[in-house]
Amino acid sequence: MKVEEKGLAKRDSLKKIMMKTEVSIMFIIGILFIFASLGTQNFLTSYNLTNILKQCAIIGVISIAQTCIIITGGIDISCGAIVGFSTLMVAMGQARWGMGIVPSIFVAVVTGVIWGAVNAALIHEFKVPAFVATLGTQTIIRGLIKVISNGGTVSGIAPQFADFASSNILFIPKLAFVWGTISVLVFLLLRYTIFGRNLFVLGSGVEVARLNGISIRKTTYAAYAFAGLLYGIAGVMLAARINSAIPTAGEAYETNAIAASVLGGASLAGGLGSIAGTALGTVLIILIDNVGTQFGIHSFVMQVITGCVIVVAIVADQLKKHPIGLMNHLKRSKKTTT
Amino acid sequence: MEDSIILKIDNIVKTYPGVRALKGISTTIKKGEVRALVGENGAGKSTLIKCIMGVEEPTEGSVQINVNGEFCSAKSVLDAAKLGMYANYQHVNIAKDLTVAENYYLGHLPKNNLGIVDWKKLNAESQKIIDKFNLAINPQDVISQLPVAMQAMITISKISVNQNIRLVIFDEPTALLENDKVQTLFHYIKELKEQGVSIIYISHRLEEVIEICDTVTIMKDGEHVETKNVSEVNKDYLIAKMVGRKMVDIYNIQHQKPGDEILKVCNLFGEKFKDVSFSLHKGEILGFFGLVGAGRSEVMRAIFGAEKIYSGDIFISGKKIKINSVRDAMMHKIGFLTEDRRSDGLALSQSVELNINMYSYDLISFLGIVDLKKERKRAIEYQEKMRIKTPNVKQIVNYLSGGNQQKVVISKLLCRDPDILIFDEPTVGIDVGAKEEIFKLIESLAAQGKGIIIISSYLPEAMGLSDRMVIMAEGHIAGSVEADELKQMREEDILRVASTIYDEEVAQ
Numbered sequence: 001m002k003v004e005e006k007g008l009a010k011r012d013s014l015k016k017i018m019m020k021t022e023v024s025i026m027f028i029i030g031i032l033f034i035f036a037s038l039g040t041q042n043f044l045t046s047y048n049l050t051n052i053l054k055q056c057a058i059i060g061v062i063s064i065a066q067t068c069i070i071i072t073g074g075i076d077i078s079c080g081a082i083v084g085f086s087t088l089m090v091a092m093g094q095a096r097w098g099m100g101i102v103p104s105i106f107v108a109v110v111t112g113v114i115w116g117a118v119n120a121a122l123i124h125e126f127k128v129p130a131f132v133a134t135l136g137t138q139t140i141i142r143g144l145i146k147v148i149s150n151g152g153t154v155s156g157i158a159p160q161f162a163d164f165a166s167s168n169i170l171f172i173p174k175l176a177f178v179w180g181t182i183s184v185l186v187f188l189l190l191r192y193t194i195f196g197r198n199l200f201v202l203g204s205g206v207e208v209a210r211l212n213g214i215s216i217r218k219t220t221y222a223a224y225a226f227a228g229l230l231y232g233i234a235g236v237m238l239a240a241r242i243n244s245a246i247p248t249a250g251e252a253y254e255t256n257a258i259a260a261s262v263l264g265g266a267s268l269a270g271g272l273g274s275i276a277g278t279a280l281g282t283v284l285i286i287l288i289d290n291v292g293t294q295f296g297i298h299s300f301v302m303q304v305i306t307g308c309v310i311v312v313a314i315v316a317d318q319l320k321k322h323p324i325g326l327m328n329h330l331k332r333s334k335k336t337t338t
Numbered sequence: 339m340e341d342s343i344i345l346k347i348d349n350i351v352k353t354y355p356g357v358r359a360l361k362g363i364s365t366t367i368k369k370g371e372v373r374a375l376v377g378e379n380g381a382g383k384s385t386l387i388k389c390i391m392g393v394e395e396p397t398e399g400s401v402q403i404n405v406n407g408e409f410c411s412a413k414s415v416l417d418a419a420k421l422g423m424y425a426n427y428q429h430v431n432i433a434k435d436l437t438v439a440e441n442y443y444l445g446h447l448p449k450n451n452l453g454i455v456d457w458k459k460l461n462a463e464s465q466k467i468i469d470k471f472n473l474a475i476n477p478q479d480v481i482s483q484l485p486v487a488m489q490a491m492i493t494i495s496k497i498s499v500n501q502n503i504r505l506v507i508f509d510e511p512t513a514l515l516e517n518d519k520v521q522t523l524f525h526y527i528k529e530l531k532e533q534g535v536s537i538i539y540i541s542h543r544l545e546e547v548i549e550i551c552d553t554v555t556i557m558k559d560g561e562h563v564e565t566k567n568v569s570e571v572n573k574d575y576l577i578a579k580m581v582g583r584k585m586v587d588i589y590n591i592q593h594q595k596p597g598d599e600i601l602k603v604c605n606l607f608g609e610k611f612k613d614v615s616f617s618l619h620k621g622e623i624l625g626f627f628g629l630v631g632a633g634r635s636e637v638m639r640a641i642f643g644a645e646k647i648y649s650g651d652i653f654i655s656g657k658k659i660k661i662n663s664v665r666d667a668m669m670h671k672i673g674f675l676t677e678d679r680r681s682d683g684l685a686l687s688q689s690v691e692l693n694i695n696m697y698s699y700d701l702i703s704f705l706g707i708v709d710l711k712k713e714r715k716r717a718i719e720y721q722e723k724m725r726i727k728t729p730n731v732k733q734i735v736n737y738l739s740g741g742n743q744q745k746v747v748i749s750k751l752l753c754r755d756p757d758i759l760i761f762d763e764p765t766v767g768i769d770v771g772a773k774e775e776i777f778k779l780i781e782s783l784a785a786q787g788k789g790i791i792i793i794s795s796y797l798p799e800a801m802g803l804s805d806r807m808v809i810m811a812e813g814h815i816a817g818s819v820e821a822d823e824l825k826q827m828r829e830e831d832i833l834r835v836a837s838t839i840y841d842e843e844v845a846q
Binding site for chain 1: 682684688699703
C-alpha cells in the first residue's frame with residue numbers, strides 16, 4: 001500500500017511539472033507581449049501583429065508535421081528543404097510551366113508527399129536512423145533546388161495567388177486560418193483515429209508496436225508521407241507569402257520546427273507530443289525573434305538567444321524523461337551522507 | 339583468522355517495490371576458496387551478485403572485501419574493479435564492434451610515449467591471452483563476427499588482463515560453452531585459486547559445482563539455506579535443498595476436463611529451437627518448463643508470429659494455418675503475454691486506456707476512426723474487472739506497480755477475446771497478492787474453455803498450475819509429463835530432465 005501511495009505522490013508532482021511547462025509557455029508569451037507592447041512603439045501595431053501571425057502560420061504547419069514525426073520517436077531534418085522544394089514547384093509551375101494555381105499547388109503538395117516517402121523508405125527499408133536519413137535528403141533536396149532554379153529567384157507568380165497571403169479576414173491573415181484548420185484536423189487525427197494511436201505506440205517502442213500487431217512499415221510510411229503533405233502545404237503558403245521562390249526558402253526552418261515541438265511538450269524519445277503545445281511553442285519562437293528585433297537587438301545576438309531557448313527546451317525534455325532517475329540519484333547521495 | 343577472509347557478506351537485505359529479493363543473507367568467503375552459489379531461478383543469486391559488485395545498493399546490511407587487511411565496499415562497478423572484484427555475467431557483455439584485443443584492454447589500452455595507442459603491444463599482449471586460453475582466433479578479429487560461445491570465452495579470458503584480482507564471480511559461465519572450453523575454464527579457475535583468488539561460481543549444472551567448487555551456498559526465495567563443504571553433498575541433496583518447500587496453496591486452482599484439441603504444433607524448427615511438437619486442448623493449462631536458454635520463449639514467440647519459423651506446421655482447431663506476422667496470430671485469436679512487459683508488452687509512456695485498447699482498436703473503430711466512448715467504457719470495465727489499482731484510466735502505465743502493469747497487459751489481450759492464451763513468465767516481479775489474482779484469472783479463463791500455455795522458470799508455479807507439462811532443454815523437447823503423472827512427480831525429477839545436455843548424435 002505504501003508503495004502505491006508513493007507512486008501516486010510521484011505522479012501528482014510530475015503532473016504538476018507537466019502542467020507547469022504548458023502554463024509556463026503561455027506565461028512567457030504573456031510577459032514578452034507586455035514588455036514589447038510597453039517598451040517599443042512598433043510592436044503593438046496591427047501591421048506587426050498580422051506579420052507575426054503570418055510567420056507563425058508557416059512555421060506552425062511545419063511544426064505540426066514535425067510533432068507527428070517526433071511522436072513516433074523519429075525526427076525530420078529535411079522539413080525546411082522539402083518546404084523550399086514545394087515553394088519552387090509552385091513558382092516553376094505558375095511562372096515557367098504554364099500551370100494554373102490549382103495544378104501548381106497539386107504538384108507542390110505531391111512532391112512533398114514523395115519526399116516524405118523517400119525519407120520513410122530510407123528509415124524503414126534500409127534501417128538508416130531518422131536523423132541521418134533526413135539529413136541526407138535535406139542536402140539532396142537543397143542541391144536539387146539550386147539545380148532546378150539555376151540558383152536564382154523564380155518570380156512571376158499569379159497575382160491572385162499572392163493576394164491570398166496578403167489578405168486578412170477581420171485583421172487575421174488567411175494564412176493563419178489555414179494553420180488553425182490544419183491544427184484542428186491533425187488534433188482530431190491524433191485523437192480519433194487508429195493511425196493517431198499507432199503513432200504514439202510506435203514512439204513508445206518499435207517492439208511494443210510490432211508485438212501489438214501494428215505494421216511498422218505502414219505506420220512509418222504514413223507518418224513521413226503525411227508530414228511531407230503538410231510541408232507541401234507550407235511550401236505553397238510560403239510561395240504565396242514571398243510572391244516568388246528563392247533558393248534559400250525554408251532554410252533553418254527545421255531548427256524552429258523541432259524547437260516548437262519540444263517546447264510544446266514533445267519528447268525526442270518518442271511517445272509524447274501535443275498539437276496545442278506545438279502551436280504555443282511556435283508562437284513563442286516567432287515572438288522571441290520579433291520582440292528582439294523590435295528592441296533593436298542585433299540579429300546575430302538574436303540567433304544566440306534563440307539557440308539558448310532551444311537548448312533550455314531540450315534540457316527540460318531530458319529532465320522530463322528521467323525525473324525518476326534524478327530523484328533516485330538525489331535520494332542515494334542523501335543516504336550515503338547520513 | 340580475519341586475514342584469510344576475503345569477502346564478508348553481512349545480513350544483506352534488498353527490496354524492490356513490492357518484492358523482497360534478498361531477506362538477510364550472511365556468509366564469508368576465504369582467500370582462495372571456490373564457492374558455488376546454487377538455487378532456483380528467482381532465488382536471489384543475481385541480486386546478491388549485483389550487491390557485491392556495487393551495481394545495486396543493498397537496502398540493509400553490507401558487503402565488504404578485504405583489501406590488504408582493510409575492509410571496503412564497492413559503490414559502483416568501477417569501484418569494484420579498483421578493489422579487485424570482477425564479474426562475468428550470464429549475458430555476454432562485450433563491445434561487439436571492436437576487436438578482440440580492444441575488448442581485452444578496453445579502458446586501459448597500452449600507449450606509447452606520445453600517448454598514442456601502441457597497437458603492436460596491444461596485439462602481442464592479447465595474443466598471449468588467446469594462447470593461454472587455447473582460443474583459435476586472431477587479436478584483430480571483430481567480436482560480432484565470432485560465434486556466441488567464443489564471445490563468452492572472450493569475456494571469461496578478459497578477466498586475466500587485470501592485476502591484483504581478489505574475487506571473481508562467474509554467473510552461469512558454461513551455459514554457452516562446449517566441453518573442451520569448459521575444461522579450459524576449469525583450468526583457469528584452478529589457476530586463480532592457486533594464486534589465492536577467491537571465486538563465486540553460479541551454475542545450474544550441479545555436476546560442475548561438485549567438480550570444481552570447495553564449498554556451496556544454497557539459496558531459496560531470497561534466503562540463505564545453508565553453506566556446506568562440497569565433499570559433504572551430492573546432486574540429489576542439493577536439488578532437495580534448493581527446492582525443499584511445500585507446494586503453497588495459491589497454486590491450488592480448479593482444473594477442467596480438457597475439451598477438443600485447439601492448437602497443434604508439428605515439427606516446428608526455428609533459430610533457437612528444433613523439432614518441437616505438442617498439442618493444446620480447450621480448457622487445458624499446459625506448462626512449459628526449461629532452464630534459461632532452453633528455447634521455450636522462442637517457440638511461443640514463433641507461434642505468435644514474432645519470430646521466424648523455418649519449417650513445421652501449426653493447426654488451430656484442426657485447420658492448418660500460416661503465421662507470418664503478429665497480425666496473423668492476432669486474427670487467429672492467439673494472445674501472448676510477453677516475458678518482459680516493460681520492453682515489449684506495454685507502451686510505457688502512454689495511458690492505461692490506450693494500453694488496454696491497443697491490441698484491439700480495429701474492433702472498436704469504423705473506417706479507422708475510434709469510438710472514444712467504447713474505448714473509455716472498455717478501459718473502465720477492465721480496470722474494475724481486473725481490479726487495476728490506478729487513480730483513473732488516463733494514468734501513465736509506467737507509474738503503476740508491476741502487478742497492476744501485468745493486469746493491464748492481460749486486459750489488453752482479453753479485449754480480443756482470444757481462444758489461445760500464452761503467458762510467458764506471468765508473475766515475474768509482481769507481489770504475492772497480485773500473483774494470486776492472476777492465478778484465479780487463469781483458472782476462470784480455463785473454465786471458459788480457452789487453451790492456456792504457461793511458461794515459467796519457477797518450477798512450483800509451473801507444476802502447481804499446469805494440467806500437463808512439456809519440458810524443454812537446449813531447444814528440444816526433452817520430456818513431457820501427463821496429467822495423471824504430474825501429481826506424483828517431484829520437482830527434482832523435472833529439474834533433472836530440464837538439465838539434460840542434449841546430444842545430437844545420440845538422438846539420431
